[in-house]
Amino acid sequence: MFFHVQKLINDIPVAEPDPAAAKALQEGLGGQFGEMRTMMQYLFQSFNFRGKAKPYLDLIQGVGIEEISHVELIATTINQLLDDAPNYRGDRTPGEEGSTPLRIALEQGNIQHFLVGAQSAMPVDSTGNPWSGSYVYNSGNLTLDLLYNLMLEATGRLQKCRLYEMINNRAARATIAYLIVRDEAHEKAFAKALETLGVNWGHILPIPKFDSNKYPEVKKLVDMGLNNQQYHWRLDGSEMGKIFRGDSPAHDGQLQVPSNAPEGAPVRLADERPEEFAPGIPDEIREMVENLARV
Amino acid sequence: MFFHVQKLINDIPVAEPDPAAAKALQEGLGGQFGEMRTMMQYLFQSFNFRGKAKPYLDLIQGVGIEEISHVELIATTINQLLDDAPNYRGDRTPGEEGSTPLRIALEQGNIQHFLVGAQSAMPVDSTGNPWSGSYVYNSGNLTLDLLYNLMLEATGRLQKCRLYEMINNRAARATIAYLIVRDEAHEKAFAKALETLGVNWGHILPIPKFDSNKYPEVKKLVDMGLNNQQYHWRLDGSEMGKIFRGDSPAHDGQLQVPSNAPEGAPVRLADERPEEFAPGIPDEIREMVENLARV
């Protein structure tokens, strides 16, 4: 059973709209190695888990639950990059007298962000291909599933490092840096689990291996230890800590399961966008709706 | 931010394996109108919500959170229908001397349940087509999104009623009946939200309209009032109850947001299946793994 708190797992600073960055970030949301995929892959692996080695189940599932919050975070980030990109300041009849307030959609980013969605995130990758269930890997063999998961997190981190090198928008950067650090922690979770099965990783971790501390937004989070922590997200406790502890498999500190969930950052309600007819409450019933919300 | 309790939202009774039923139930998991779709659709709609009418956001998101638990429930049900279907009772080298313990895979159900997964659920529909991100509908227009959601729940309920008429396996039936009742509650949630915008549904609800009380497994749940309740699944409270209250739009009782989440049913750890090499812990490290789990 799943529960929710209406907060973001990390804060997104306010920044200028940037539809091209929004299009790029879709790879991290709906791409083959994005957050929807890690989320669904780990949830399926945990629902389908076999055997009594519960700490492994709790580890895979714990990371999986966090990924739902990553989907929430990156979708919200994309929304902020799109929101108000057309800079429309009109009244309730956009397009009046033949004007073209949404012209920007033909010029930048993914046109469907404006035409199909209402300046908001979609379950597609950076070229607009929809997410596919065929991405989910779950062989049932524990060694293989862990090996795949390690590779998956490393690929996710690789792509986010490349996104970092493409985009310097402040809102995008905050989320990209956060995900670089969390993907690293997840890499370590699966690498450590494979260590308990006898693998020694030598010096290849994390993958890709380079000094991400040179990225200022990343360094701040690493200094807080976020790359070696993994919360379990369970209201009923977890045995994840039997695996996620001791030396980091990247030899850069001690792994730790914090006792408390992060506090989270507030969710800001997005503005109405009349040029998208979103939410497009008809005038006749606007008062009724507002009353209902006020009660 | 999302949290988890390792319990099922409804209990699944023990029953005989039934791979054909498992194949059918995949429609309810990874089909176009299945639980993965409702889950992703409502989560996207809530992450992308625009405007200040927070009760609508809380309603859509609350149903969306419940859908994650439905994905968990139906995946686990499919697992139970598949588990031990080959009735393999051998030691650790299945296939020894050329035997064919997995022959059943060629004869019943979806062969990939045995060949790609390890007698477990997959993100595909009842004919094996993978789930697609193109299923997710999120126009940004509140009226349209609610209308679609109502139609989506009604279609889900229609398909589950048809599944009921195909399958009488006890485990499958328990989950099908539960989802028929919950889809009905969700239909009412979106129908009621549209009532607050001024729509009057007359006598068409729920869709399909018929006396599902004639189904014994459904009647038991309706008698408990489950078809008129909607818990909010939020650890920080919810404004959903400003909409989900008063007369049911199907004129069959009073809508109510319960103050407590359901207690949930225990998750049973699935057995190892050596014929699937799942989890396939190598002998050399089995003790190590078991020690780790025991600590």
Added chain:
Amino acid sequence: MFFHVQKLINDIPVAEPDPAAAKALQEGLGGQFGEMRTMMQYLFQSFNFRGKAKPYLDLIQGVGIEEISHVELIATTINQLLDDAPNYRGDRTPGEEGSTPLRIALEQGNIQHFLVGAQSAMPVDSTGNPWSGSYVYNSGNLTLDLLYNLMLEATGRLQKCRLYEMINNRAARATIAYLIVRDEAHEKAFAKALETLGVNWGHILPIPKFDSNKYPEVKKLVDMGLNNQQYHWRLDGSEMGKIFRGDSPAHDGQLQVPSNAPEGAPVRLADERPEEFAPGIPDEIREMVENLARV
């Protein structure tokens, strides 16, 4: 602009239900070489036609219009093969007391014919893959488009001959035989058009080349000359006849554009199927609906 007469282009005799045949016939409807594809391919080619060689436009478009009627015919045939397959004779609450009137869906044919559709045709192929816009070929080069169309019709005819060898249900056979003959006429239309560009086909036509007159249902239609006729389906006349005339490129008669459309066969309204909740008119409004229909 398109118009319709509510008649079928060929009659479908009444026969027993046969879900396995229905699944097979889907290849002819929604398969890569089925009627939806020929229809969309020729319509796109005619909307996108370049140059002044209007007889070629009228030929391609004329065949395309006929293909819409083929989609109608084969969909209706599939419906007849599915209709009443479960042989349900109950009242308005199917599934009552836990019965399973739709059990057949787990045992024969494509389960989605019963679970997603209501014993009716779908835009998918014989293994359930949905029709794709990527099938449509339209290079803009007239020679190439004609060559592809010839190959397309020949492949369609080949598959229908194979279907003939799989199925002996009377309803299915009537439609298969009709389409074998019409695909042959369409092959000739495109082969003849290529003859006007200078190609000589020797003895290879029609493809596949064999004596389909040995098929009794086919012979009847060939004796009526249907394999050498092509009506234009235009209310405003057509120049198709400038190409479709003279010796058949298969050397088996004279091509002819008849002056009148076929008379067509009556469309039978399909029965209600309560076990599918189709159409599922609620009792409270049944009278209202029936009155409306009676007026």
Added chain:
Amino acid sequence: MFFHVQKLINDIPVAEPDPAAAKALQEGLGGQFGEMRTMMQYLFQSFNFRGKAKPYLDLIQGVGIEEISHVELIATTINQLLDDAPNYRGDRTPGEEGSTPLRIALEQGNIQHFLVGAQSAMPVDSTGNPWSGSYVYNSGNLTLDLLYNLMLEATGRLQKCRLYEMINNRAARATIAYLIVRDEAHEKAFAKALETLGVNWGHILPIPKFDSNKYPEVKKLVDMGLNNQQYHWRLDGSEMGKIFRGDSPAHDGQLQVPSNAPEGAPVRLADERPEEFAPGIPDEIREMVENLARV
């Protein structure tokens, strides 16, 4: 059985090429809520119709037939936006001496419009994803099918309103405005059918609700009453008018089934485009082809 008149359902004024607008308009042709989808959905629903409520069948089918003409209209509009975009004025060997007359394809719009098609429409959406048969919804339950159709038309209209705000090319605008008005009429058709089943829509129609009369190209058509009319497109009469009559469900006039089809606008034969080798008639046979066309 289907028939054709080689005319367009609405006129397309001559305007400058605009490949970016052509790419955008593909959403209205091959997108999930475009004209190919409405066409196929309503045709399938009518071929698969169950029960004796013939006016509903005739309504759904009548709208479906019109949609084929919409596919024709929007494909032709896209063609006009693409045609001559490269502004090539050479002789019959484009690319001679290494020149690059098609360079524009790398810079604007959808490259496949020039590379795969010959400056012409394709069955894909605005990001190039091919149309899919999985879009078609046909549950067999009349209430549900009507509800979906209403939602589908409203979403189509929403997207066309957004397209209006993106594009001010005269040819594109004429078609967009026409489709906004016709989608509104179709919304009303399905909303009215649901009214006959007892639903009262209050003030939410049409969706999205706003004053589209502020769009000059739309106003002209509304003033002609096109938003409250629905022709039946049947050569053998129709019972559609038993539903489509009386007060508009949007409370803006009286619904009416006109007794005559619109007159239609002439189809202009598109120019040859040697830079696309379309139609690319070889010199050796050009005279032969021209003679044939002249006869």
Added chain:
Amino acid sequence: MFFHVQKLINDIPVAEPDPAAAKALQEGLGGQFGEMRTMMQYLFQSFNFRGKAKPYLDLIQGVGIEEISHVELIATTINQLLDDAPNYRGDRTPGEEGSTPLRIALEQGNIQHFLVGAQSAMPVDSTGNPWSGSYVYNSGNLTLDLLYNLMLEATGRLQKCRLYEMINNRAARATIAYLIVRDEAHEKAFAKALETLGVNWGHILPIPKFDSNKYPEVKKLVDMGLNNQQYHWRLDGSEMGKIFRGDSPAHDGQLQVPSNAPEGAPVRLADERPEEFAPGIPDEIREMVENLARV
């Protein structure tokens, strides 16, 4: 540049047709972890290789070239399982007098094997989903690509072990056993390459880890040392042997690059199948074709 010898990389014994086994084996040909995928993945990785570490390039490419021969082998095996399955013994007009020589297609295996192909292999998986380019993984990061390749081979081997447990047809078994052994050698190739980067695999290899020597068909090949050999398939020499040498990472022998390619097994020309119209040479030209072949 690629070259070919018209021989099979391993012999396929003659056996009875078995369409259900043919359908299952498609997973190994066109499935997500089948031979088409390994082939395309390694070819892309080698064409896109970066840096001067040529032995790694030669290793990846060498395995990739072998995979083309695996595609040839498994396709041919599927063909043998399908060939003559209908047991048709008629003359050149199959279906004569309405008979149904292809009826088996409705009863066993993948219907498209008979309807779309002519009793022959297709690029699809075991449920009929077509192979997708999205399967190919090529991050450009050497460690990651090697890690993925190891996981890919292990998953392929896992699925082939499961196929072994499903099928005891002699022809199928010969190929399955061969691929189990070769996938193991490929696992070792990538595992060894990762060892050169510093990883120590402990006791987890091969994955899945179990005694495949208990499979008689496998044991024969292991006894010949095929699980520790890797030929380079290059006419111009290869540096692969700088990596593929020394102790096997599974601790079961010494890795070795043989100096000669295997001799190969003869390709048998498949019979004509008149019931499929394959090859369907028209009578009029049969002599001409046979003369041409005889010369």
Added chain:
Amino acid sequence: MFFHVQKLINDIPVAEPDPAAAKALQEGLGGQFGEMRTMMQYLFQSFNFRGKAKPYLDLIQGVGIEEISHVELIATTINQLLDDAPNYRGDRTPGEEGSTPLRIALEQGNIQHFLVGAQSAMPVDSTGNPWSGSYVYNSGNLTLDLLYNLMLEATGRLQKCRLYEMINNRAARATIAYLIVRDEAHEKAFAKALETLGVNWGHILPIPKFDSNKYPEVKKLVDMGLNNQQYHWRLDGSEMGKIFRGDSPAHDGQLQVPSNAPEGAPVRLADERPEEFAPGIPDEIREMVENLARV
């Protein structure tokens, strides 16, 4: 069995990077009528060949083997067009201090070329749709397969002529011109095979028909006779020459099977790209890797 020489089938001159051209060329690699498709189609047709007409088998297979080398050639060309496009000249920590060395990815071409791949080719078309197994055509009917192959080569050639008109980058042009000429030779191979079955093509070949000699890069290759040659790529001889000989079906020379394979052009090892973390050898093991390569 397949073999390899690490050389390119044609030389690629050094030229400036051009990501937009790289995106366009993907149509020729992973598009529906690109080299991956011809390769897989002819390989499947040859593995599945029926009957004793071995010269036809050898012809189809011979062309198929060459297509693997075309895949290698066009992938390498795309790589050269992408390589160093970002013009990054930094040390091993790209992105240091928040810089954006990969910004170009948001501005030109296919973003996944930089984000998913490491400035390298992918199995997708020019709009990013992945290659699909559904493209492969193999009916089993020889006449039909040959007809399709002729059409396929002609379409490939048509698209390459259009690419020629879009791009004047020297590296791209060399490969495009080479493929125009080779596609022409392949057209003739299949056209000639159909001539042996009795077809006379008149003056329509090659398709598209125009004077490609006006393209300087093409003329050079035609002058060398490359448009009328077809090597067999077999180490064990071939009967292809029984068909591919005599007058060209385009009446422009004599067809000829050369006795020797082309010499090939050297493969250049691509540079490391630290901004892509490709190959991203960790510093700790770089020496180890370099030693291994040096031995």
